[in-house]
Amino acid sequence: MLHAMEVPSHARHLLLQLNTQRTKGFLCDVIIVVQNALFRAHKNILAASSLYLKSLVVHDNLINLDHEMVSPGVFRVILDYIYTGRLTEGDPSSPTEPNLGAVLAAASYLQLLDLVALCKKKMRRNGKYPLRPTPAFLPYGKMGPNSLGLGGGGRYRVSTPVIQSCYPGGVVNTHTPRAPPLEELPPHPHATHAGELYAPTSSQGPQVFPSTPSALPAQPSLRPAHSDRNCSPIYGLDLSKKSPNSQSQNTPSHPHLAHALPHHDEEREGGLSGRTSPMPGNNGGAYPTEKMETADQAGSLPPHSYPHLNKPLGPHLHRSSSQGPDHYPCPLSPDTPTEAGEPSREVGNIYRWVKHEPLSYTAEDEEDDEDEEERGGNGDQNHQHHNHHHKAGEESDDRYRRVGCDGEEEKSGSGSEGTGSSEGRPSPTGAMGRFHLPYEPESFGDNLYVCIPCDKGFPSSEQLNAHVETHTEEELYSGGEMGSSNPKNNSSNSNGNGSLNSLEGKSSHSLTPGVLGEIIRPYRCNSCEKSYKDPATLRQHEKTHWLTRPYPCSICGKKFTQRGTMTRHMRSHLGLKPFACDHCGMRFTRQYRLTEHMRIHSGEKPYECQVCGGKFAQQRNLISHMKMHSSGGGGGALTADGKLKLDFSEGIYPLSKYAAEHLGLKQEKASELLAEHAMESLFPLSKLAAEHLRLSHHDKMDVLGVQALPPPPGSLSDFHSRTIERYSPS
DNA sequence: CTGGGGAAGGGGCCC
């Protein structure tokens, strides 16, 4: 008969691991939104801690808690408690620390019975437990879980604990100009804490500007004074971009832009908080969470009470001194420059939250890794990046990864697009496959913290860190080429067939004349006929062929082939619109949009319909317009104003985008060809295009001496290039 | 009611 044996520290170690994973966002599968803060956590843990939380997490991955009942700071304490079993009571004299009463109220609200008992016990001990609790202390004083309508799936007002569906089907749509109910908008995560992100507090949601010009106030001055603060950079991942053409003028009217400037950080906090915060004793440099700490303050402050929340993170991050780094151990993200002021572990974590570490790992993700390995040769990129990150990395990048107790490796994000699919994900095959390291987690025994370059294991992250310090960059370049050779050489070998390697290894003049074009775009995709000038672009392109996409959105799970696209997508979730129009204050997520928008004010309509002469400020609208002409099928007649009316129905525009791409030309270039030949006849290009298709695009470019000059917008050639594919057979 | 134009949001992709 077996006698049950218990390892006394098992539970503790398990909790420790879980908490560590939480702070790193590792395997986190739920985001809890508390006012302007986002917390990552594990559903299982939350569900095991509270029936209420269990009911919340069971169906949704993005949970919005009532910030009037739970402030971000309080929830941080609570989350710490859940993961550690310890209640860290802040300094009672500190206005920035959550008080026990607030924690008690929140714990009651969240049905954390043990924590309620603990709070009461502590308060009794401190002589603070009220015989007749104030409403703020009353469990479910505002609305308890029993009154929440926990059916899930629905959307609730902010005044109730909100569950926001976050996966397709329940995706919060922040981009529609129709202005969704603002409370549905997820807040901006502005991180100040490991696993915790912060957004500008806004009871109205992050986007208060009407999205359509028609809904805009006539004058910018009519805009809500605080509205501009709602579009602020995300902490941790600089999702913000300054609006170049509005930066100077926007300082007063768009202080968020100023927040994006690092030097504004401290001054603005004091200044703006003094100007806008109704909260007495608002210490300018306080940790955002902590400003909202007390129960009576929580939820009662207008969004602009925390202008400092608008500070960008990344290099500009300010982290709270109240956060113990040892309490939240997390490696620096390599993306977080340590020399940029305050080195912040949180920065790295937070950055990774959006950038590197997907919340959920799927089989598909694993396939990504395998795909990458199959393509081979990407390890070189890792090396390059590792060198790059070495200084910043404290504990884990790909080189210095910790092998989790469960045998999974954990690694913080690093690398680039080239390593994309592996980023932030546990990849059992990753280390072996990419670096050809002969280790299995088990082989290290207790030395679970492994230095990838030298293959040494260490029993603790501290020892690994100390060891890592002994590596020099030179070492990493010269000696750290395990499994992959010269990073430069290998960087191109992304398709695994070696062809690129061979190409790259040669100087261009060693190529045969027959592949002259490949000098220009020597990196061909194996899956299609596209070719690129550099291997990185090829790798980027190759991802478009993958069945799985390596960059999932942490909020909605949507996956992208490029991190930049995902980051951009995140902005839409967070309502971050850094580009502001000077004229009307309209804000955009992209510079290009602003440029486009500015044409409205300038009256510029560079896109002209060559059929009817109609002019458009947006090229896409011209294209739309041309469709109209196409559907009309009017034939090559003249319009009333004498312009040629084209016949789109007879294959006049056979040079599709596909063809142009096969030619290795941008459409503008292709349109140049069109324009050239239009000298002879207006539209003789069907044959020409066919000929082009039979020729190497490089050859063709060479033969034709194509210049890269794009046609002026609205020109005939421009029109050709931008519209022909719509009418082409392809 | 319908179609067209204006404007904007978002994703894909290349540089």
Add this chain to the structure above:
DNA sequence: TGGGCCCCTTCCCCA
């Protein structure tokens, strides 16, 4: 990594 552009799509307004 971000910028820029292309494309699709949607919504609103208006004739």
